[in-house]
Amino acid sequence: MEELSTYEKQALSEIDAFKHPQSTPLGAWWQRVSAPLEQATDRALGTGPGAQLVRVVQEVVEVINNGATWTVRRPAVLQGFRDAGHADVKELDDIRDLALQDVDLIVGPLSSKYQALAVAEGAGSGLLGGLAIAADMGLVVGMALRAANEYATHYGFDVDNPGERLFVVRVLAAASSPNQDVRRAALAELATLAAELQSSDGWRQPTADSGVKVTAKLAEALTVRLLKGKLGQVIPLAGAVIASGYNAWFVGRVTTMAYQLYRERFLLRTYGDELLSRLDD
Numbered sequence: 304m305e306e307l308s309t310y311e312k313q314a315l316s317e318i319d320a321f322k323h324p325q326s327t328p329l330g331a332w333w334q335r336v337s338a339p340l341e342q343a344t345d346r347a348l349g350t351g352p353g354a355q356l357v358r359v360v361q362e363v364v365e366v367i368n369n370g371a372t373w374t375v376r377r378p379a380v381l382q383g384f385r386d387a388g389h390a391d392v393k394e395l396d397d398i399r400d401l402a403l404q405d406v407d408l409i410v411g412p413l414s415s416k417y418q419a420l421a422v423a424e425g426a427g428s429g430l431l432g433g434l435a436i437a438a439d440m441g442l443v444v445g446m447a448l449r450a451a452n453e454y455a456t457h458y459g460f461d462v463d464n465p466g467e468r469l470f471v472v473r474v475l476a477a478a479s480s481p482n483q484d485v486r487r488a489a490l491a492e493l494a495t496l497a498a499e500l501q502s503s504d505g506w507r508q509p510t511a512d513s514g515v516k517v518t519a520k521l522a523e524a525l526t527v528r529l530l531k532g533k534l535g536q537v538i539p540l541a542g543a544v545i546a547s548g549y550n551a552w553f554v555g556r557v558t559t560m561a562y563q564l565y566r567e568r569f570l571l572r573t574y575g576d577e578l579l580s581r582l583d584d
Contacts, residue, residue, distance in 0.1 A: 305574065310404045314566055321563040322490055324483075375452045375462065383409060398459035403569055410457050414558040417450040421550035440529055443550045447475055447557040454561035458569045466500050474564065476525050478556040497568050529553065 307315070377395065384392035384401075387409055391397055398406065421443060451471045452462045460467050473496060477489035 307574070308402070308404075310402070311570060314403055314407075314570065318563050318567050321559070374449050375456050377456055380453070380456045395456070395459050395461055398457070399569075399572060403566060403573075406458060406569065407566070410454065410562065413450065413453060413457075414555065414562065417446060417554050417558055418551045421446055421554040443553065444475070444525070444529070447478075447554050448472075450554060450558050451475065451561045454558070454565050458565040459572075460565065460568065464500075466496070470496055470500065472525075474561050475557055478560045479525055479529060479553065493564060497564070497571070501568070501571055 381392055381394070381397075384398065387405075389401060389405065392401070448471060451474045455462050455467060455471060460470075462468060462471065470493065473489065473493050477486060477493060480486035480489050
């Protein structure tokens with residue numbers, strides 16, 4: 304295997320630290336404190352109106368996932384590489400010939416851009432209270448999906464591929480994980496899907512029915528998790544602060560996860576399966 308550069312070795316360390324975070328007293332405290340809220344929101348979402356809200360937002364998430372890929376303008380992404388001095392980047396596959404450091408430099412500002420948009424959107428919808436939760440969730444999920452799609456495109460992955468779209472939805476599901484156990488399971492599923500997409504046979508697209516079921520299941524889990532996080536918006540005025548803060552937190556989680564996982568996949572594509580042993584060590 305070709306020798307990794309110093310920058311790539313550092314990137315692998317950062318990816319490993321991201322995938323295996325250390326437990327902290329603050330994290331343990333928050334899980335204890337948030338347990339009663341989790342139980343209360345479970346009861347609220349189990350009612351007729353709560354279940355209806357889940358269904359409505361779930362449908363919005365599924366529709367937005369299809370639209371989010373189209374809002375990322377591939378020609379603009381490729382032009383951004385050329386403007387940065389990479390004149391040979393004319394197609395998506397040309398990005399794989401670049402060094403990870405060059406791609407990271409171009410991707411750098413994306414997280415701040417999306418978090419700023421999330422704060423602005425959350426502040427506006429939060430002032431409207433509970434009535435705006437469904438609309439706000441649709442907008443913030445659309446923003447997060449677009450962000451993940453933009454990261455994918457910048458690292459040279461084709462979001463027109465159904466497998467890549469599924470990967471993006473799984474990124475959002477992992478980012479919204481309520482605890483470390485769920486997060487670890489979500490990351491394991493992402494690693495399995497990434498390996499399938501990387502394989503010589505390519506990703507085996509499921510049947511239409513099974514593909515819909517997978518997306519629907521992820522959308523439902525994502526919907527419930529986000530609704531739990533956003534119920535504080537029902538408090539007038541305070542809702543604006545809660546909504547904008549939660550939106551920024553969620554979009555920040557998504558952009559961080561997309562950044563690290565697409566860096567990992569970029570390196571895996573460059574160096575092949577031998578890199579897996581280093582990623583898992």
